[in-house]
Amino acid sequence: MVFNSYTFVAFFVIMLVLHNLPIPWKAKKVNLLIASYVFYAAWNPPFILLLWLSTVVDFFVGRALYTQPNKNKRRLLLVVSLIGNLGMLCFFKYGGFILENFVHITNALGLDYHPAKPNIILPAGISFYTFTTLCYTIDMYKKKSKPVKSLLDFSLFVTFFPHLVAGPIVRPPQLVPQFETEHKATRQQLLDGLMLLSLGLFMKVVCADALLAKTADTIFGAGRPIGPLDAWAGVLAFSGQIFFDFAGYSTSAIGVAMCLGFILPQNFLYPYAAIGFSDFWRRWHITLSAWLRDYLYIPLGGNRQGRFRTYINVMITMLIGGLWHGANWTFVAWGGLHGVYLWAEKALKDSRAKTSGAAGDGGVPEPIDDGVAPAPVIATASMGPDLTTKRPAGFLYALLTFLLICITWVFFRSATFGGAALMLLSMFGRIPPAGPPVLTTAAIIKVGVVITLMLAFHWSMRNTTVLKTAGKMPWWLTGTIWAVMLILIILSQETSKAFIYFQF
Secondary structure, three states: OOOOOHHHHHHHHHHHHHHOOOOOHHHHHHHHHHHHHHHHHOOOOOHHHHHHHHHHHHHHHHHHHHHOOOHHHHHHHHHHHHHHHHHHHHHHHHHHHHHHHHHHHHHHOOOOOOOOOOOOOOOOOHHHHHHHHHHHHHHHHHOOOOOOOOHHHHHHHHHOHHHHOOOOOOOHHHHHHHHHOOOOOOHHHHHHHHHHHHHHHHHHHHHHHHHHHHHHHHHHOOOOOOOHHHHHHHHHHHHHHHHHHHHHHHHHHHHHHHHOOOOOOOOOOOHHHOOOHHHHHOOOOHHHHHHHHHHHHHHHOOOOOOHHHHHHHHHHHHHHHHHHHOOOHHHHHHHHHHHHHHHHHHHHHHHHHHHHHOOOOOOOOOOOOOOOOOOOOOOHHHHOOOOOOOHHHHHHHHHHHHHHHHHHHHHHHOOOHHHHHHHHHHHOOOOOOOOOOOOOHHHHHHHHHHHHHHHHHHHHHOOOOHHHHHHHOOHHHHHHHHHHHHHHHHHHHHHOOOOHHHHO
């Protein structure tokens, strides 16, 4: 079941009615849990067993981790949890990928090994709920918080349908306490939630699917050299599509939860207004960035073991972050390129710190603050002092950041390195087009207008939120914009597709 379907509309209306009935809170939680399983079962019912197994195992292992006084036994329990969760993730998501690369290696060594291709179905959202349960067991091992008392509350935390399939990646302290006492949306929360749901669907159905998806698919599916204008139009179209699609889901999820009286963490904060690449990762998929920082980058040593190790830790984090997105080396390259960007940004910052230090601070570079930034990367200020207040300079840095990020999307979207190389060569005019233009003038203008408006909106909203802005607008203007969005959603519904991040 997807948010952009009439089936979900009916499902959501039923849930709102049930959640507002005068029945005990425990019964409402049971309703939410059953609804979450129904929501997930719409894709493939047997995978409910996998979700249930992960939930039950981590609930009891987490409790044992917290109460077990023996360090060796606690480590063994943690290993059991890690093997269980990561083992399932590796089998279902990376099983075919691992086998394929093993076959390439054996064939390169002269061994004629050609096994049957595995027929593995990828469970929807397995990367998201695996990271959700993993953070619980790791926190229990470190005793960062107390165990969840109720299996019902823990089950609902893992399976809560708004965030289950594509995030935000929620941690127990962010959601479990909300299940302990009755939550029901106030009138204002209901209005705000419906507005966010409408905005998220508008971003997905209208902006991502109706306006940009066809252009991106056409260009990346061309399979031949094309002109620079066509190539850039396709890459810009995908940069907008991937944002509107994923941020649209997150916005819808936050809105749906708010309609039920629950608060989910923010997952996007106008990332294409980022000034520098560390700032980008503070704004793009925020909950994943925070997860990678806390459970990978800092355990690797963060920035506490010298400059060289900091560079290595950043790159490892970004490479694994790329692989998390998909079982393909192009995703690893996407993460690695972001790692290179972050290296360059940190090198620039260290150079400036050393230059200024020669005059007064002994050349000691400013350290990264592991405990403040929501991403395992360098501070926003590394691109220069107070760029956000110097709007022309800040906007130019943001535009440069966006264009360089667009290059990384080529690897994210391309299925092969050959396809990525062909696209990059076409973008920079290194090979002549193999035929007539692929896109019409109208299609190129459409992409240009949509992306320009997107960048302008991101820049103007980079330090605020939609709800704050809507609260300052006259009611009639808010209502008009809302009505237009709903009309466009209905008119564009036939062109809508599944959310891109469902495959991750």
